[in-house]
Amino acid sequence: CSKLHNKPTFSQTLLLKNLYLSLENSSQKADKSFIADDITEERIQEHFDDTFEELFVELDKKYGEIEEMNICDNLSEHLAGNCYVKFRFEEDAEKAVADLNNRWFDGRAIYAELSPVTDFHEACCR
Amino acid sequence: PKERSKKEPKVVVERKPLKKYKYWDVPPVGFEHITPVQYKAMQASGQISQIFTG
Numbered sequence: 001c002s003k004l005h006n007k008p009t010f011s012q013t014l015l016l017k018n019l020y021l022s023l024e025n026s027s028q029k030a031d032k033s034f035i036a037d038d039i040t041e042e043r044i045q046e047h048f049d050d051t052f053e054e055l056f057v058e059l060d061k062k063y064g065e066i067e068e069m070n071i072c073d074n075l076s077e078h079l080a081g082n083c084y085v086k087f088r089f090e091e092d093a094e095k096a097v098a099d100l101n102n103r104w105f106d107g108r109a110i111y112a113e114l115s116p117v118t119d120f121h122e123a124c125c126r
Numbered sequence: 127p128k129e130r131s132k133k134e135p136k137v138v139v140e141r142k143p144l145k146k147y148k149y150w151d152v153p154p155v156g157f158e159h160i161t162p163v164q165y166k167a168m169q170a171s172g173q174i175s176q177i178f179t180g
Contacts, residue, residue, distance in 0.1 A: 054149050102162055106149040109162035109169070 008116045012067070013086045014093045015115035019105060020051055020071045020081035048073065051106070059085055063099070064092025084117055 022044060052071055060066045065088040072082045087093045093114060100112040157165055169176040 051149060054147050058147065058150055101166075104151050104153045104162055107152050107154045109154075109165045111166070 006116060008114050010090050010094070011114040011116060011118070012088070012090050012093050013084055013115045013117050014096050014100075015113050015117075016055075016083040016085070016100065016105075017111040017113070018081045019055075019083040019108075019110065020048070020073070021106070021108075022048065022073060022081065055083065055085075055105075059096065063087065063096040064089055084115060086118065 048071070052069070055071075056066060056069055059069075066085055067088050068084075068086040070084045072080065072084075085093075085096070087096070097112045097114055100110045103110050153162075154165070160168075165174070168174045
């Protein structure tokens, strides 16, 4: 994103950049594969649900209680697949950032950072 | 004398059997032997592609 985002030192909210790659959007995969005919709405939804569930379960279990979690499902390049996780405690978000930057997810390296967003309904890219 | 509290029979919490993760800790094909940090450094230096630049 070309916009200037201040990265907070402390925040309850963790941002996982471009984490979720929708099947719908997978024509942009590195291998240049195009959308296959068998990718249906149901499969896309199922893939999204599975991703959401796995993320939530593991993050909640390993790093701490989650208050809210959102995955951006839009195709706008700088937001695509961004996942915002609001933990109950700042310390948990901090721990998660440090650890997640050393983990893989779905064949990709995780880009984790803290985000200033705390109210997802008010959130917009400034 | 203190009596040991009679242990209640342990309540076994019914849990869904843990599903094995499909996505967590799955490295990109061909990069199983480097760390995510090394991988990201390679992306940053342009040695391998990055889908989005964020």
